[in-house]
Amino acid sequence: MYIKLIPIFNGIMAKNNLYKGSLNTIILKLLQETDSMYGYEITQKVKALTQGELSITEGALYPALHKLEADGFLEVEVVKVDNRLRKYYKLTERGTKETADKLSELERYIETMKVLVNPKFSLE
Amino acid sequence: MYIKLIPIFNGIMAKNNLYKGSLNTIILKLLQETDSMYGYEITQKVKALTQGELSITEGALYPALHKLEADGFLEVEVVKVDNRLRKYYKLTERGTKETADKLSELERYIETMKVLVNPKFSLE
DNA sequence: AATAATACATCAGATTCTTATGTATATAAA
DNA sequence: TTTATATACATAAGAATCTGATGTATTATT
Numbered sequence: 372m373y374i375k376l377i378p379i380f381n382g383i384m385a386k387n388n389l390y391k392g393s394l395n396t397i398i399l400k401l402l403q404e405t406d407s408m409y410g411y412e413i414t415q416k417v418k419a420l421t422q423g424e425l426s427i428t429e430g431a432l433y434p435a436l437h438k439l440e441a442d443g444f445l446e447v448e449v450v451k452v453d454n455r456l457r458k459y460y461k462l463t464e465r466g467t468k469e470t471a472d473k474l475s476e477l478e479r480y481i482e483t484m485k486v487l488v489n490p491k492f493s494l495e
Numbered sequence: 496m497y498i499k500l501i502p503i504f505n506g507i508m509a510k511n512n513l514y515k516g517s518l519n520t521i522i523l524k525l526l527q528e529t530d531s532m533y534g535y536e537i538t539q540k541v542k543a544l545t546q547g548e549l550s551i552t553e554g555a556l557y558p559a560l561h562k563l564e565a566d567g568f569l570e571v572e573v574v575k576v577d578n579r580l581r582k583y584y585k586l587t588e589r590g591t592k593e594t595a596d597k598l599s600e601l602e603r604y605i606e607t608m609k610v611l612v613n614p615k616f617s618l619e
Numbered sequence: 620a621a622t623a624a625t626a627c628a629t630c631a632g633a634t635t636c637t638t639a640t641g642t643a644t645a646t647a648a649a
Numbered sequence: 650t651t652t653a654t655a656t657a658c659a660t661a662a663g664a665a666t667c668t669g670a671t672g673t674a675t676t677a678t679t
Contacts, residue, residue, distance in 0.1 A: 390514040390515050390516055390517065390604060391514050391515025391516070391634075391635055391636075391665090391666070391667075392514055392515070392634090392635075393514065393608065394635080394636080395635095396608075396612060397608075397611050397612060400611065400612040401611070409657080409658095410657075410658070411655095411656060411657050411658080412657095415656095417611065420610055420611055421607050421610055421611065424603070424607050425607050425611075428636080428637060428638080429657090429658080429659080430636080430637065430638070430639080430659090430660080430661085431635075431636055431637075433658070433659060433660085434635090434636095434659090434660085435635085435636095437659095452657095453644080453645070453656090454643095454644060454645080455643080455644055455645075455656065455657055455658085456643095456657065456658060457656095457657070457658085458657085458658075474612060477608065477612065479548070480514060481605060481608075483545050483548050483549050484517065484520075484521075484601065484605075486544050486545055487521050487524065487525070487541065487544055487545065487549075488520060488521060488524040488598060488601065515634090515635070515636075515665075515666055515667075516665090516666075518666080518667080519666095533626080533627095534626075534627070535624095535625060535626050535627080536626095539625095552667080552668060552669075553626090553627080553628080554628090554629080554630085554667080554668065554669065554670085555666075555667055555668075557627070557628060557629085558628090558629085558666090558667095559666085559667095561628095576626095577625090577675080577676070578674095578675060578676080579625065579626055579627085579674080579675055579676075580626065580627060580674095580675095581625095581626070581627090582626085582627075
């Protein structure tokens with residue numbers, strides 16, 4: 372019999388609320404900077420960079436990685452470390468182009484939101 | 496027989512790509528500024544403010560308005576103008592609170608994305 | 620007379636996410 | 650030593666949010 376103990380006040384965890392489409396942009400950008408990363412490493416990197424503000428769930432991450440690979444934006448290399456599998460992903464040429472597109476799309480989006488909801492938002 | 500003429504180069508239109516959750520924030524903020532608006536007016540206002548960059552589709556807008564109303568964030572008043580119906584929406588008290596929450600959520604989100612993808616992004 | 624604009628609405632389908640669950644190994648704690 | 654945590658992958662159900670298509674109806678424009 373398996374009993375999972377769950378925190379009583381788990382409301383204090385929650386609060387993720389990733390905006391649609393953000394995840395691909397995040398993955399691509401991280402790979403642009405770090406060249407080669409595996410899935411679990413990405414979740415940890417995001418947590419660290421955002422000081423826990425953003426937790427990429429595995430249920431979102433792995434399917435996203437598979438799709439980016441299927442679309443030809445990432446290539447994968449499987450490596451065994453300490454008897455455990457790691458799948459290292461890196462950008463393809465098309466992936467590098469896609470990264471630039473996604474980033475400018477994000478910039479445009481933020482510019483647009485700035486106009487709509489808050490004159491204080493801006494890009495430097 | 497109905498034949499719909501469509502633009503040959505409709506690729507130049509496309510490009511909407513609203514991020515998930517943005518729409519509610521936009522609606523709430525516009526109502527905070529303008530006090531009372533009807534659906535069609537919102538679509539036109541968004542087009543005008545963003546110079547066509549963002550087009551709120553009716554298929555997204557109307558269900559969103561209904562849900563915001565059902566959740567108690569908006570109240571509606573139906574008015575007949577030129578023999579046509581208009582449904583004027585305005586913020587309830589809870590809606591005003593929700594607006595503030597959504598706006599700070601957006602600020603946090605942009606701050607987070609800034610850390611992750613682009614050191615040039617910032618709030619003033 | 621036909622088309623575009625105004626004004627509402629719903630629905631199928633796609634995408635993207637959360638939460639839960641599952642497998643398996645390695646390490647740290649009780 | 651057993652248990653829990655960390656590492657590392659994966660899938661699947663269901664919710665939420667969007668696009669694009671379609672529908673109704675009136676008014677204004679061409």
